[in-house]
Amino acid sequence: MxxxxxxxxxxxxxxxCMHGLVxxxxxVAALRALVGADASGGRAALxxxxxxxxxxxxxxxxxxxxxxxxxxxxxVWLGCLxxxxxxxxxxxxxxxxxxxxxxxxxxxxxxxxxxVPAVAGLTVLAIVGYGAHRxxxxxxxxxxxxxxxAVAMATVLGYQALHRESEERRRLVEDxxxxxxxxxxxxxxxxxxxxxxxxxxxIHDTLAQGFSSIQLLLRAAERALPAxxxxxxxxxxxxxxxxxxxxAEARRFVRALxxxxxxxxxLPAALERLCARxxxxxxxxxxxxSTGDAVGLPTAVEVxxxxxxxxxxxxxxxxxxxSRAEVTLSHMDASVTLDVVDDGRGFDPAxxxxxxxxxxxxxxxxTAGTGFGLAAMRTRAAELGGVLTVESRPDQGAAIxxxxxxxxxxxxxxxxxxxxxx
Numbered sequence: 001m002x003x004x005x006x007x008x009x010x011x012x013x014x015x016x017c018m019h020g021l022v023x024x025x026x027x028v029a030a031l032r033a034l035v036g037a038d039a040s041g042g043r044a045a046l047x048x049x050x051x052x053x054x055x056x057x058x059x060x061x062x063x064x065x066x067x068x069x070x071x072x073x074x075x076v077w078l079g080c081l082x083x084x085x086x087x088x089x090x091x092x093x094x095x096x097x098x099x100x101x102x103x104x105x106x107x108x109x110x111x112x113x114x115x116v117p118a119v120a121g122l123t124v125l126a127i128v129g130y131g132a133h134r135x136x137x138x139x140x141x142x143x144x145x146x147x148x149x150a151v152a153m154a155t156v157l158g159y160q161a162l163h164r165e166s167e168e169r170r171r172l173v174e175d176x177x178x179x180x181x182x183x184x185x186x187x188x189x190x191x192x193x194x195x196x197x198x199x200x201x202x203i204h205d206t207l208a209q210g211f212s213s214i215q216l217l218l219r220a221a222e223r224a225l226p227a228x229x230x231x232x233x234x235x236x237x238x239x240x241x242x243x244x245x246x247x248a249e250a251r252r253f254v255r256a257l258x259x260x261x262x263x264x265x266x267l268p269a270a271l272e273r274l275c276a277r278x279x280x281x282x283x284x285x286x287x288x289x290s291t292g293d294a295v296g297l298p299t300a301v302e303v304x305x306x307x308x309x310x311x312x313x314x315x316x317x318x319x320x321x322x323s324r325a326e327v328t329l330s331h332m333d334a335s336v337t338l339d340v341v342d343d344g345r346g347f348d349p350a351x352x353x354x355x356x357x358x359x360x361x362x363x364x365x366x367t368a369g370t371g372f373g374l375a376a377m378r379t380r381a382a383e384l385g386g387v388l389t390v391e392s393r394p395d396q397g398a399a400i401x402x403x404x405x406x407x408x409x410x411x412x413x414x415x416x417x418x419x420x421x422x
Contacts (some may be wrong), residue, residue, distance in 0.1 A: 018101065022093055025097045027096050028094070028096065029047070030047060030051040032094055033047035033092055033094070046091050047092050051088055058081060064077070085099070086380075087151070092133075093133035100152065102122050104156055107119060119152070126147050201376040205247040207250065207374065209313075210242050210245060210249070212314060212317070213239075213281045213282070214239045217239040218235070220232075220235045221239070238280055242277075262299075262302060267294075268288075271338075274288075274306070274310060274327075275313070288328070290328075292330055292332075293331055295331055295336075297404075298377050305338050307380060308338060308377050308388070309338060313327070314373075316342045319344075320345060321344050322342035322345075322397070323343060324342065329375035335403050336404050342398055344397055344398060345395055346398050349390045350394070385405055
């Protein structure tokens with residue numbers, strides 16, 4: 001069977017078996033011609049030549065690269081092979097056995113709509129030829145080729161169906177593997193972006209604010225010299241303290257720890273220290289208030305509240321031109337709210353709603369036009385289920401409020417000594 005280059009690839013073992021079957025059938029037919037009733041005269045030589053020609057045509061089809069991929073070349077080769085077999089079959093009845101390899105070849109190389117009539121024709125030719133050699137037909141002479149053709153068609157078509165299913169399964173597996181790889185790459189990319197955004201918020205709310213404060217303090221010290229060296233020295237000391245705090249924040253980034261302001265301290269105490277430090281650094285009157293009964297908050301919520309307060313006060317110092325600011329932490333039954341209010345120049349939130357990265361006030365956007373503050377606050381609040389609102393009008397100050405829900409503890413019933421709940 002020719003299966004070297006075919007539309008449906010066949011294992012090498014099957015190809016070898018078919019090649020061996022063709023050689024064996026032709027060799028047996030030639031050998032029986034030499035030792036059988038046809039051994040006398042020149043008929044035996046013709047049979048041997050016919051077997052050799054048929055084998056040569058079969059071998060040529062296996063060597064031609066166009067047979068298989070090209071339907072026309074396949075049909076031409078099958079026609080030549082059928083003619084060679086017909087000549088060989090006309091010389092000896094043993095040629096009927098070569099019809100069975102043809103039954104396998106035809107449906108393998110041709111589409112079903114062409115293979116079915118071709119195999120039917122070969123079957124009729126095999127039956128008629130054998131009947132002509134034997135001088136008549138018997139049931140076995142008819143059933144043998146018919147059953148052989150049916151088995152060959154069913155085998156080839158069944159194998160092709162299995163091959164297509166296997167190829168489809170292989171493609172599906174490849175698609176799944178490719179999709180998983182793409183999904184993993186997308187998840188890695190999303191993780192990288194999320195981590196970048198987180199670091200950007202942390203740096204904006206801590207290091208960037210600290211560097212801005214250091215810059216303001218050093219400028220204040222520069223203005224105080226040489227007239228007021230004591231004031232200049234005070235500004236330099238505050239700048240050094242701020243630099244030390246920023247160094248602690250940088251180390252925290254490396255270790256991925258909670259803010260140092262919250263280490264061994266409560267959130268109200270950390271906010272109060274933040275207000276005092278901001279007042280000392282910026283010569284701004286900042287007051288802190290805490291209302292309600294303080295409850296334990298998740299660490300992530302405490303960090304978010306502290307960072308939002310740092311960012312809001314940083315905006316007030318750099319852009320608001322305010323003289324007073326108030327920070328209020330309100331504990332309620334099911335929520336906690338942080339308000340940062342100043343009496344600065346304010347701005348129009350509606351007019352800047354399209355600027356998703358707005359962080360400045362009074363014409364400023366970010367420390368140096370970065371436009372990240374308010375967007376970072378909103379993102380930080382939204383990640384923990386909080387809501388951030390901004391209220392401001394030109395020349396009427398600004399107010400930023402963020403509210404986080406607080407889980408309500410579920411009371412655990414206490415069983416009385418008798419087993420009943422109290």
